[in-house]
Amino acid sequence: MRTIAVVGTSVAGTRAARSLRDAGFDGRLVLVGDDPHVPYDRPPLSKGFLAGTLGEADLALLDADDEADLALELRLGVRVEHLDAHTRRLRLADGDEIGVDGVVVATGGRARRRPGGAGVVGVPALRTLDDAVALRTALGARPRVVVVGAGFLGAEVASTCRTLGLDVTLLDGAELPLAPVLGDRLARSATALHADHGTDVRLGRSVARLRTTTGAGPRVTGVELDDGAVLPADVVVVGVGIVPNTAWLEGSGVRLHDGVRTDAGMVTDLPEVVAVGDVARYDGAGSSDAPNDRAHGTRRHEHWTSAGEQADVAARNLLAGRTTVTFGPSGYFWSDQYGRTLQLAGHPGPDDHVEIVDGDPADRFTARYTGPSGNTTAVFGMGSPRAFGRLRRTELVRARQAA
Numbered sequence: 001m002r003t004i005a006v007v008g009t010s011v012a013g014t015r016a017a018r019s020l021r022d023a024g025f026d027g028r029l030v031l032v033g034d035d036p037h038v039p040y041d042r043p044p045l046s047k048g049f050l051a052g053t054l055g056e057a058d059l060a061l062l063d064a065d066d067e068a069d070l071a072l073e074l075r076l077g078v079r080v081e082h083l084d085a086h087t088r089r090l091r092l093a094d095g096d097e098i099g100v101d102g103v104v105v106a107t108g109g110r111a112r113r114r115p116g117g118a119g120v121v122g123v124p125a126l127r128t129l130d131d132a133v134a135l136r137t138a139l140g141a142r143p144r145v146v147v148v149g150a151g152f153l154g155a156e157v158a159s160t161c162r163t164l165g166l167d168v169t170l171l172d173g174a175e176l177p178l179a180p181v182l183g184d185r186l187a188r189s190a191t192a193l194h195a196d197h198g199t200d201v202r203l204g205r206s207v208a209r210l211r212t213t214t215g216a217g218p219r220v221t222g223v224e225l226d227d228g229a230v231l232p233a234d235v236v237v238v239g240v241g242i243v244p245n246t247a248w249l250e251g252s253g254v255r256l257h258d259g260v261r262t263d264a265g266m267v268t269d270l271p272e273v274v275a276v277g278d279v280a281r282y283d284g285a286g287s288s289d290a291p292n293d294r295a296h297g298t299r300r301h302e303h304w305t306s307a308g309e310q311a312d313v314a315a316r317n318l319l320a321g322r323t324t325v326t327f328g329p330s331g332y333f334w335s336d337q338y339g340r341t342l343q344l345a346g347h348p349g350p351d352d353h354v355e356i357v358d359g360d361p362a363d364r365f366t367a368r369y370t371g372p373s374g375n376t377t378a379v380f381g382m383g384s385p386r387a388f389g390r391l392r393r394t395e396l397v398r399a400r401q402a403a
């Protein structure tokens with residue numbers, strides 16, 4: 001291959017560029033993305049950057065040395081509008097075209113918006129650096145904050161706002177929002193952190209409508225819930241998931257279905273196109289490491305670690321021209337809330353037994369998930385990174401080596 005374009009300059013895209021060079025690709029490597037900023041990391045946007053303890057420079061995923069070492073052609077602030085797989089050309093929004101022999105799709109997702117929030121001042125989402133800068137500025141006026149969506153992102157925003165001493169309400173339509181990921185028992189421990197730190201938690205309640213000022217340029221003043229309660233608010237942060245960025249691939253021959261469909265090696269129906277990161281919906285049936293992925297058929301992850309793991313696999317397969325290695329996810333992710341890091345590794349099943357290994361489930365602890373045959377499927381830690389690391393090594397890594 002002479003030219004490979006990586007589309008998307010975030011976690012998955014930058015990692016794919018590195019992986020391609022590590023795997024021996026010495027041709028032209030173009031990294032193109034519509035975000036105008038030097039490639040940056042997203043996890044700190046809801047944590048240290050939002051709190052004001054980290055600056056923009058702390059987020060950089062690439063510096064000038066990396067760019068030179070990797071011999072990257074970096075095209076920032078330009079959207080890719082279309083891939084023509086027949087002529088092997090990418091059409092860019094600035095009118096330029098790039099002839100390619102291979103493409104890495106790393107276009108991630110954009111924040112899902114809440115109906116009724118469009119055009120209303122004070123209803124931000126948090127996905128990009130610009131979003132985070134705007135939200136950080138808004139928090140400086142010490143607003144009353146309502147966070148809609150108590151998944152990991154919403155939980156982190158609530159935590160950071162409380163750390164800043166703001167009045168925060170965390171709202172979710174589910175009774176136990178993290179249960180699908182952590183199971184009921186551990187989701188309860190994670191949810192309890194909010195109330196313990198003074199966040200007003202409203203679960204099983206949804207937004208009936210936003211209250212706003214009238215006239216031109218409406219500004220949010222509150223949130224009316226489905227039970228009639230009204231929460232006064234100056235800022236309503238919406239954290240209700242993402243929509244994969246795939247519009248530019250329509251009509252390209254790449255199969256799309258809630259993301260870009262790939263095989264177990266992150267390769268699409270076109271062998272010269274691979275997909276990685278939040279946008280990639282891969283075939284879990286090929287994975288021997290993740291029994292729950294096998295059960296689900298296809299999976300799409302929205303985690304930093306899997307984005308990087310997939311990039312390594314995809315780079316090797318793209319260069320091989322076919323799937324030679326498959327993606328075996330470690331199932332690791334973390335979230336920082338109220339001074340505690342929540343960490344999960346492995347693949348818990350919905351009916352797994354959960355056992356507290358040590359610590360206090362109301363504060364800092366580690367836990368083990370076991371499947372029907374008594375095997376450890378996953379380990380979890382809250383505010384206990386060293387004990388979590390030990391447990392992960394003994395229960396998952398060594399067990400895998402012994403298998």
Ligand SMILES: Cc1cc2nc3c(=O)[nH]c(=O)nc-3n(C[C@H](O)[C@H](O)[C@H](O)COP(=O)(O)OP(=O)(O)OC[C@H]3O[C@@H](n4cnc5c(N)ncnc54)[C@H](O)[C@@H]3O)c2cc1C
Binds near residue numbers: 008079081277
């Ligand atoms: C605030 C925040 C906090 C997070 N915290 C954690 C955490 O604690 N732990 C964890 O595991 N994960 C966390 N995540 C998730 C993690 O950051 C994502 O899984 C990761 O960013 C995915 O990387 P990606 O490169 O696949 O996609 P993205 O980060 O979405 O990047 C895709 C890039 O492609 C660009 N793009 C899209 N369409 C086009 C186009 N047509 N042309 C050109 N460019 C395009 C986008 O603008 C974007 O720059 C967090 C995410 C956010 C937003």
